Amino acid sequence: MSNNTLTRLGICEQIYQQIGLSRKDSLDIVQNIIEKKSNSLANGDDVKLSSFGSFLLKRKKSRIGRNPKTKVEALISERNVIVFRPSMQLKNKINLS
Numbered sequence: 402m403s404n405n406t407l408t409r410l411g412i413c414e415q416i417y418q419q420i421g422l423s424r425k426d427s428l429d430i431v432q433n434i435i436e437k438k439s440n441s442l443a444n445g446d447d448v449k450l451s452s453f454g455s456f457l458l459k460r461k462k463s464r465i466g467r468n469p470k471t472k473v474e475a476l477i478s479e480r481n482v483i484v485f486r487p488s489m490q491l492k493n494k495i496n497l498s
Contacts, residue, residue, distance in 0.1 A: 409435070442483060454487040 409431055416427035438448045438456070448456040459482050466477040
């Protein structure tokens with residue numbers, strides 16, 4: 402298992418090395434994709450990346466939570482959360498490793 406973190410700049414560098422686009426063009430492409438996907442989620446749409454997985458929005462209801470240190474109860478407000486569901490191809494790839 403590798404400790405390499407996939408970063409925006411790392412993706413841009415791979416595009417630069419493998420495809421030959423300039424670093425600036427590679428960065429523009431990656432930032433544009435991330436922006437469009439983020440905006441889709443912010444607008445309430447789910448985002449599916451074929452052969453990778455889906456980012457889904459789920460609404461969590463408000464509930465009473467408790468501070469584990471002080472045991473004081475507090476209301477946790479209703480909110481949206483992002484859930485990732487990996488595709489079968491990704492699950493299979495991970496299980497082969």
